[in-house]
Amino acid sequence: MDTFIKKEHYNFIKKCLSDLNTTFKCCTDKNIVETCKLSTRDQIFNLFEALTEEQITLIDINTLQTALDIDSYTKKLDGYVYGMAPITNAQISKLFKKEHKIKMPDSDAQDTPHVYLSWIDESIRKLFIVYPINDKLVGMACRLPNSNSKNKHICTLCHYVGDETEVACVSPVCKATSSDAGAYRSISFDVCLDSKKCNDRITSAEKLENLLKDVCQIK
Template identity: 30%
Template sequence: MERFIRTDQYHFIKNQAHNLLNGHMTTNDASVTQALKSITNEKVLELFTDLSPNQEQLIAQASEVKDETDAILYFSRLKQYVVPFPKLTEADIQTLFPKVKKLRVPTIPDEEWTELSYIGWNDASANRKYIITTVDGNLTGLYGHYKPLQQKSICSICHEHEKVGMFTATFKGKNNEETISRGNYICHDSKKCNENIQSREPLESFIKRMKA
């Protein structure tokens, strides 16, 4: 069976399975447990529009998670079918940021590529944050000024309450003398942000809004 699960779908399924697991741990009512299983099954299958019988069977197993051991084994199987983020070389990344001199490219361990909806990293020395992802199927890069905040807030990309900073992207307007700046709060820790993403829609909307 080929890989068919996006990273955001993988994290959504994990979240639903964890919710079910918490239900098993907090109630002994069989009717409540059965309702939770049905809801879990419905939600995870709704993520996909065209599944083969084997694929559907794999996804539906999320509703069979009863304890931590089940969860660990299931997530391990599920991860084998996650489509990893395209592996990029340093040269690939530099091509996406042709105007940036002395670009500091991150090192990403092999096991993390299936956890990524986007590549993101901070360059504290330049007060910048960089983001690479796909929008409408095309690889794109975005960078901007980044100022961390002391308090937590809602991230525009993952929609979770995390430690964030103000990301501001600046572009030239219709004439060379005009500049346009757009900003919003996003996670300081891009790895944590990726783990939170259960839908690509806010991520792609953020990139389009910043680059519009």
């Protein structure tokens, strides 16, 4: 059976099962536990538009009863998870033509399934993000802050809360909505600096897609 579970959907399933596991541990009412399990099952199946009988059998949680069952279930799903297709350094260079001698992602950055590709070039203090929209690669270069405050930030993509060593307010420069030639505007958003951890937490790509559409003026 081929991979059929998007990375962000896999993260969502794990989050749902974490909540279900809490119910297993803390609730003694069997009816409530069963209701929570049915609700979780519906949430998982609603992620998919169409499934084969084999896929249905794989993702069904009816037999889960304990934390050990959940752990075995997620490990079983892991082999059917896929992420963003690998991209080459040439594709990255083409996306960021205005960035001279851009540092490329680490060689192992694409070894595991990921929702989006991101890396930091400390020499120019920029964070880069690449993601496919409508089967076309889209990228944005974001300026990193120079200050190191202890203020807490919430990642726009995965909702993780951390200080500026973990989550920073970055600013991509983007074309203005104005028709004036050469007009630019700047927006900002909070994002995890460790994209691997963010990719393991993000449960939906919707906010990432909306950001990229805004920055790159994609309708």
